[in-house]
Amino acid sequence: MTARLVTVCNQKGGCGKTHLAMTLGGALGARGLRVLIVDGDPQGTATRWYAAAPEGRPFPATVVSLAETRGQIARALKAHLDHYDVIVVDCPPSLDSPVTLATMVVADVALVPAIPAPGDLWATSRLVGLVEQARSLNDALQVRVVPNMVQGTALATAALQALREIPLPLANNWFGLRTAYRQAQAEGTTALGLRDARAALEVGALVDEVLALLGLASAAAAEPLPPETTTTGKPHRATGSATKASKTTKAARKTTKTAPKTAKTGKTAKKAGARRRAA
Numbered sequence: 001m002t003a004r005l006v007t008v009c010n011q012k013g014g015c016g017k018t019h020l021a022m023t024l025g026g027a028l029g030a031r032g033l034r035v036l037i038v039d040g041d042p043q044g045t046a047t048r049w050y051a052a053a054p055e056g057r058p059f060p061a062t063v064v065s066l067a068e069t070r071g072q073i074a075r076a077l078k079a080h081l082d083h084y085d086v087i088v089v090d091c092p093p094s095l096d097s098p099v100t101l102a103t104m105v106v107a108d109v110a111l112v113p114a115i116p117a118p119g120d121l122w123a124t125s126r127l128v129g130l131v132e133q134a135r136s137l138n139d140a141l142q143v144r145v146v147p148n149m150v151q152g153t154a155l156a157t158a159a160l161q162a163l164r165e166i167p168l169p170l171a172n173n174w175f176g177l178r179t180a181y182r183q184a185q186a187e188g189t190t191a192l193g194l195r196d197a198r199a200a201l202e203v204g205a206l207v208d209e210v211l212a213l214l215g216l217a218s219a220a221a222a223e224p225l226p227p228e229t230t231t232t233g234k235p236h237r238a239t240g241s242a243t244k245a246s247k248t249t250k251a252a253r254k255t256t257k258t259a260p261k262t263a264k265t266g267k268t269a270k271k272a273g274a275r276r277r278a279a
């Protein structure tokens with residue numbers, strides 16, 4: 001099978017591109033898929049994150065840097081297509097870098113992490129032109145803005161409403177602002193590896209949503225939820241976003257059953273795969 005390709009992009013620095021690429025890639029790897037995370041950023045954050053994994057507990061996906069290939073990254077990706085189920089590219093925070101457009105032209109899905117704050121909204125809106133450019137060459141490209149660092153349930157609704165101003169579709173799931181995500185980077189793992197239950201709920205729901213977009217919903221079973229304890233060992237009650245994530249997980253699991261029938265996402269993913277092979 002030719003790998004499905006996800007590119008994670010936004011020219012806004014610090015909005016969570018590497019966090020999303022590593023969390024998604026690691027979670028897909030933990031579900032048994034063969035996952036390659038491509039560090040397309042000369043800063044090398046994903047590469048360092050991967051290298052921070054302790055001996056005997058490797059990061060659950062492979063990370064390789066192709067940052068130096070710049071505009072040739074699509075060609076460089078081709079060498080990996082037959083060896084992985086999913087390839088996730090972590091793009092650099094620059095509109096001047098050719099990596100973002102080059103990967104969107106061959107990707108099945110572009111994920112755009114965005115912090116619901118005014119500066120981030122304006123910056124993310126600037127990506128719209130680039131998406132249109134990519135779509136003129138890749139009409140199968142599916143795009144989702146993924147809210148990141150969403151705080152509190154009351155604030156979340158207003159924040160998500162603000163993100164709807166960006167003329168790109170919003171993902172059904174998002175990341176809350178959680179210490180576990182920062183800690184995971186420092187420890188060379190994912191929040192799932194830290195067994196953070198709240199993070200596990202929202203990550204699981206987002207992974208299900210992305211798998212459905214990729215037409216792979218039936219290929220990777222949802223992982224069992226971790227015990228109801230946080231990394232501090234204290235029990236907790238689900239927050240609004242986690243509850244929502246849980247509901248969405250169930251909905252996504254239903255989608256899993258129907259995905260092969262609807263097959264629209266599968267078709268578009270296959271179309272993008274054919275284009276990548278031709279690149």
Ligand SMILES: Nc1ncnc2c1ncn2[C@@H]1O[C@H](COP(=O)(O)OP(=O)(O)OP(=O)(O)O)[C@@H](O)[C@H]1O
Nearest residue numbers: 013014015016017018019093149175176177178182
């Ligand atoms: N949901 C979150 N909760 C808490 N911390 C987060 C979250 N998402 C990202 N962070 C932290 O915010 C910082 C910036 O995130 P990240 O490196 O993923 O952004 P980026 O968009 O890749 O940045 P750059 O543009 O420099 O590549 C990191 O320290 C990361 O651990």
Ligand SMILES: [Mg+2]
Nearest residue numbers: 017018041045
């Ligand atoms: Mg980064």
